[in-house]
Amino acid sequence: MLEHFVKPQLVSDGILNTAVFQHDGALPEFPLIVSDYLNRMLPRWWIGRSSPNIWTPRSPDLTLLDFFMWGCINSHNHRVKITSLHQLCERIVEAVNSIAHDQLQRVFSTMAERWSLCIDK
Structure with a gap:
């Protein structure tokens, strides 16, 4: 899925080197090959168990x-x-496409505020 869908979309959008991929690290989804792949594909741009970035x-x-x-x-x-x-x-594509731009702006703003509060703490 990462190789065939996520990476081509990131390349197509021109954000492969700036997007942060969040991997939840659930055991069924996390054999060593996955972290190796993420380290090769997104060396500094992924978070999750065994990632090079510290996260909660x-x-x-x-x-x-x-x-x-x-x-x-x-x-x-x-x-x-x-x-x-x-x-x-x-239906998933319809749902994502139905999200209004201003709604996403508010979500991103709220997310940045939450991150900032965590950093302050």
């Missing part, structure tokens, strides 16, 4: 995906019964 694990209040994105996508997806993987993929 299991902190949903510090992550955009946990405190905003998954809830937004789930509320959109569960309005209609999903009957296939293809339909699920379409």
Whole structure:
């Protein structure tokens, strides 16, 4: 998934060297090959267990995906019964595309404030 979807998208968006990839480090998703791959693909731009960057694990209040994105996508997806993987993929894309630019700006601002508070502490 990282090789076939994430990396090409980061390259396409021109942000491969500036995006920060957050890996949750769940045991089923974390064989040594994954951290090796992340260290090669995003040497300074990933956070998670065994990453070169210090971060606070299991902190949903510090992550955009946990405190905003998954809830937004789930509320959109569960309005209609999903009957296939293809339909699920379409609904996820629709959900992401339905997020307003100003809403994302507020989310990013809130996230930066949360990070700043943690740094101060």
